[in-house]
Amino acid sequence: MDLERSISALNNPVRRKIVEWLKDRSNFPPALPEHEGLEGVCVGYIQEKANLSQSTISNYMGLLKQAGFVIAERHGQWTFYRRDEDNIKAFFDAVQKELL
Template identity: 75%
Template sequence: MSIESVISALNNPMRRRILDWLKDRSNFPASLPEHADLDGVCVAYIQEKAGLSQSTISNYMSVLKQAGLVVAERHGQWTFYRRNEDNIQAFINEVEKELLKP
């Protein structure tokens, strides 16, 4: 994870909003019963909430994944995304260290 790639990923308001939504699964409709035990949120629910095309959401999620901010897992035909809390905290620590160091 590079600071530059994370800053670039966060430079889009909708990508930041998606990261915020992913903090809590209750921001999305209830999962199908067979998905109740899975971590993350189905990309279809993210697309529905954002009101954007599938290709746009796929691009946004790819950028967030490449930056290390989310983790993707395939389950059958669905892709589920969840925040990568460790990498988010590491980014915050690096920015803090860089900006606040003497």
């Protein structure tokens, strides 16, 4: 785990909010019928909730993915994101090990 990359990814209130929002699917509109059963949230819903441009959200999600906080899955023209709970736990374990 690259702690610097992880801390840098979380050093933005909107990126932290996105990780928080992804804890609960009900923070977003219901999935379209053709997407029911898919894990995660469509990037368009994340963009809408954050009220930011598509390019900014794409950048943010890329940083969160590189840091290991989210997993991206492509389904047709849509990208769906969900939290990577194992990596989030590993991040907190690494911070605890380093600081305590």
